[in-house]
Amino acid sequence: MSKDLNLYLWWPSRLKLESDRQQGLATRVYYELVAANGRVLHAQELPLAELPSKVPATVFVHADDISLMAFELPKIKGKKAQDALSFVAEPAVLGNIEDVWVSAHHVLPADAAGIEKHVLSCVEKLKAKNILETLSELGIPVKQLCCEALHFEVRSRELWLMEQGDTTWVCSQTSPPWSMQETDVGQRVLRLRWWAQQNAVALDKGLLLISKNQSAGRLWEQASGLPVECLGREALALRPDANPVVPEREIRRAGKGLVSDAGPWTLTQRLAAGVALCGLGLLNLFAWQINRQASQLDAMASSAFEDALPNTPQVADPVLMLERAKQQLSQNQKSAGSAYTQLLHATASAMPMLPFNGLSSVSYENQGLQMVFATEVSEAQRQEIDSNLRAQQIKSSWQTDDKKRAKLLAVWTKSRGEQ
Secondary structure, eight states: OGGGEEEEEEOOOHHHHHHHHHHTOOOEEEEEEEETTSOEEEEEEEEGGGSOOSSOEEEEOOGGGOEEEEEOOOSOOTTHHHHHHHHHHGGGOSSOGGGEEEEEEEEOOOOTTOOOOEEEEEEEHHHHHHHHHHHHHTTOOEEEEEOHHHHEEOTTOSEEEEEETTEEEEEESSSOOEEEOOSSHHHHHHHHHHHHHHTTOOOTTOEEEEOSOTHHHHHHHHHHOSOEEEEOGGGOEEOTTOOOSSOHHHHHHHHHHHOOOOSOOOHHHHHHHHHHHHHHHHHHHHHHHHHHHHHHHHHHHHHHHHHHOTTSOOOSOHHHHHHHHHHHHHHHOOOHHHHHHHHHHHHHTTOTTSOTTOEEEEEEETTEEEEEESSOOOHHHHHHHHHHHHHTTEEEEEEEOTTSOEEEEEEEOHHHHTO
């Protein structure tokens, strides 16, 4: 029976989980039990321990724990594709890009210059691991980790809103989805109008709201003065090119690593282990023989070199010497690209207290770095960042851009630049 069912889980944010744990509360999770034909059989909010088990689950990561952006991607396929994604997204991620899963999703329509951009998602690996471990302990097999706004779409509309709990996703056919988490509907309407004005999106025809709460449509109508069509989740369609935000191989690997089997080994398993041990022993013997032959060849080459050129010093590793010379040349070059990279990494390392997806944009002009933040930066956080930057010989100043967002200007001090 469970093979014909799917479990949709809307996972709480990391901050919500930590708050509930500190207060001794049981975290509640909204879920939908869906038949193979897409019909919702049951929907409810339950504590984690009471969720249906043994049903393959599609888990939707909370908007607080995922970052969505649009980038033009190089035409690279195969094993290097994942490295290319990380390289492209690195300037927009605070912290170490190696600690983040970067995934590519659908292609947006070409802009005026004819450039097509992909929607990229970034999720911290540690957060994904915590989700997988928790669900494994509950006996819930994870099918995939996704973003709700990237998993579903309304094909007949240019713009639609998806409301779920404390989050409203704003989705369109021409830009990456983004979330609003203001508690007041009026504040959400103001922010939506500002976004529509910046992106030349017309709202005069009304709004389409996807929500399980039908009264939400009336609240949006009262706050916006626009006609609002409120529909249930059955109006959503699965994207044909929907991709998870964490590679499926990592989910399979996590599942295998978390399943324990304390029973005795079968005969086949014991035979396989014995064959593996024998193979390992033979490999070690073969490696010893190869090393011995290599040492003999080195000794013969050294002896021949001394006989032929007794007064000439030997170059032990010319390739290594070339590499060292190349590194020395690279260190002596002070190109704009290397200066930008060094300043970006030094500045990002000074703000570990900010969320990894808290950066809106970054630019480099006149040997200075300009960072615009998508999240609010408190005065205490600014003072801590300034202190960390001074310790690295970086001067900093704070401004506010035309959208009332915090803006940081960072440059090397004169003494550092002269080094």
